[in-house]
């Protein structure tokens with residue numbers, strides 16, 4: 001683990017642990033703080049109806065209420081945002097985040113976890129981050145269950161490259 005760098009933050013939402021795994025690996029690699037988004041009302045991750053419920057939340061453009069943040073993203077210059085892909089885009093808690101927090105002027109990297117169809121996830125996120133400096137993005141396919149070791153190494157390499165490009 002490297003020394004803490006209090007300008008760097010990894011923000012993520014994760015229903016089933018994939019995005020959480022990658023977020024933790026990245027934060028540890030560069031000494032960043034972690035901010036997990038927790039909806040006040042969460043879907044049961046084991047239920048099959050999660051696909052219906054989650055998918056319809058996306059289609060209805062829902063922005064679920066989130067538990068209070070433990071840190072303020074405004075205090076950071078270098079921010080990574082990680083999301084699971086739901087219905088070919090970012091998950092609703094990320095929609096809440098993007099509408100609540102102004103990332104203008106921040107240096108940003110994006111990552112997603114998905115089942116093989118990333119869809120418009122990054123295109124849609126970038127639409128909300130027009131005034132941010134987006135350096136790079138990367139996707140992971142089910143890192144918990146498919147080639148976990150390779151996924152971890154890719155995450156470490158990507159985040160190191162982000163840091164060396166931005167020097168933050």
Ligand SMILES: Cc1cc2nc3c(=O)[nH]c(=O)nc-3n(C[C@H](O)[C@H](O)[C@H](O)COP(=O)(O)O)c2cc1C
Pocket residue numbers: 013014015016017018019020050051052053054055083084085086087088089113114115116117118119141142143
């Ligand atoms: C409601 C819902 C919708 C999903 N839609 C997609 C999709 O459009 N494309 C895809 O590749 N995977 C889709 N998935 C699979 C997740 O993106 C994938 O399992 C991801 O790794 C989950 O991340 P998490 O474990 O951090 O929650 C969906 C999963 C859920 C629960």
